Amino acid sequence: KRPPGRGKGGGGGESIYGRTFADEWENGMVRHTKAGLLSMANSGPDSGGSQFFITTMKTGWLDGKHVVFGQVVKGMDVVQKVNELGNMNGKPDKPIAVADCGLAGKKGN
Template sequence: MNKARPTRQRPLDEPKVVDAAEFSKRHKIKPGQKLFATLITNQGTMIGELFWEKVPNTVANFVELAEGTRGFIDPKLDPTLPIEKRVVKRPYYDGLIFHRVIPGFMIQGGDIAGTGAGGPGYTFGDEFVKGLTHDGPGIFSMANAGPGTNGSQFFITEKSTPHLNNRHSVFGKLIEGIEVQNKIARVEADNSRPLEPVVIQKVLIGRGKPKRP
């Protein structure tokens, strides 16, 4: 059975939980207003709607990492330094890769180490909401290593994957670019790892309407 592979995290405190009211205030978005993520890759562009009112904590994590307003541990800094001196704020996803691709299942990225075992240096809890399921292609969902171990890694499905329901937190869905997801899933790979890097060149967050390259 295909699974979203575990991720390994480092010890930062779990960020404060964000509810919909706090999300609205923090991100200057009104109730009912839509939120979008544009993923510009070297294989094409994908645009997803983010379900911020239903899973605000998960979406806050993704958006704040994408926009560079949430701190994370930079693994390139001297590991002997205190953790607080290795925490940086910059657009996290820009330049990362989709390190795992499985045609007919999903593509997975968001690991700063590029190995499938990295993350931002903290974990946070799951958000399972009735009506948000892995019910078709284009679902954005969090990769994890078990309950309550979300970090930065996410995957985008190619088809319905109901065995992942209540195990991985759904937080968005593609509205454009499923053909790009399909293309990425089918790049030449060795043990599900692309032989040539599939790069997330930039993630843009759009309030009210998608941002386009």
């Protein structure tokens, strides 16, 4: 169940680890080298939660601050269309919702 007033409009929500969890960045982790990477949002040390973002270009300045945990495997055109809906402050002019997502299996499985 979503906490009241949370989890909608960028407000986040509770992760499987609780309200927040410790940073997971270590040397050798995936870097923000291309568009289509899924990365954890946070507001400082040990503040990870359930919010994430998808890169739309190379964003190396995020390395060491945000942890990459996945990538878009299909539908990058949709990500770019969503990106174009943002105004100068980055806020979309229209409501946007993720209707479905999932975990892709490794090739050969």
